[in-house]
Amino acid sequence: MSRSLLDLSPPSESHLKILDVIRRIPKGRVATYGQVAELAGLPGRARLVGHILRNNPMAANVPWHRVINAAGKISVRSGEGPQMQRRRLRAEGVTFTAPGKVNLDRHLWRR
DNA sequence: GCGGTGACGGTCG
DNA sequence: CCGACCGCCACCG
Numbered sequence: 169m170s171r172s173l174l175d176l177s178p179p180s181e182s183h184l185k186i187l188d189v190i191r192r193i194p195k196g197r198v199a200t201y202g203q204v205a206e207l208a209g210l211p212g213r214a215r216l217v218g219h220i221l222r223n224n225p226m227a228a229n230v231p232w233h234r235v236i237n238a239a240g241k242i243s244v245r246s247g248e249g250p251q252m253q254r255r256r257l258r259a260e261g262v263t264f265t266a267p268g269k270v271n272l273d274r275h276l277w278r279r
Numbered sequence: 280g281c282g283g284t285g286a287c288g289g290t291c292g
Numbered sequence: 293c294c295g296a297c298c299g300c301c302a303c304c305g
Contacts (some may be wrong), residue, residue, distance in 0.1 A: 201288055212300065218287040218300060235287080241286035251288095 183212055186217055187224075193234040198270050200238045207279070209230040215256045218243065233257055240272040241264070 192207075193199045199207075201214035207216040210216065221232050221244075233256040239242045244250050254268060263271045 199291090204287045212289095215286060215300065216288095216302080221285095222287055223302090232287095237287075238289055245287060 182208065182213075182216065183220055185209060186220055190217075190230050190232065190235060192278050193231055195231075196262060196264050196275065198234045198236050198240075198257070198262065198272070198275050199277045201235060201243070202238060203277070204235055222246075234277075236270055240270045241254045242270075 186204060189204050189208045193204075200224070201217040204217045205211060205213045208217075217235065221235065224230075224232075233253040240243050242250050242253050244253050250268065254264070257270065258264075265271045
């Protein structure tokens with residue numbers, strides 16, 4: 169079978185650090201890609217966070233749905249991703265100001 | 280091994 | 293709100 173992304177990717181340190189930060193996002197709160205990257209000690213690498221979530225679909229034990237972009241919107245593109253993300257956030261009590269747009273003033277993770 | 284390409288972003292106008 | 297530009301880098305040819 170052709171496996172290009174997942175199977176061959178060895179868990180790099182940055183990789184693990186990012187996932188670790190995401191695990192710390194409290195329930196009912198959200199964090200931006202840039203914020204996650206920064207907390208992981210990787211300032212300026214917001215896109216790396218996106219890449220990782222993209223290549224780690226399941227992201228087991230990782231509340232991937234709590235990661236959104238700086239505009240408060242859901243960035244997930246693939247298939248049902250967006251819907252599922254919105255659903256999960258709502259289930260945690262996260263409110264939206266518009267379809268797919270999280271109320272950052274209320275739920276952005278402050279640290 | 281090297282370079283082009285595009286990305287789950289961010290920022291500014 | 294939307295679009296253009298920017299910067300950083302993993303992926304693939």
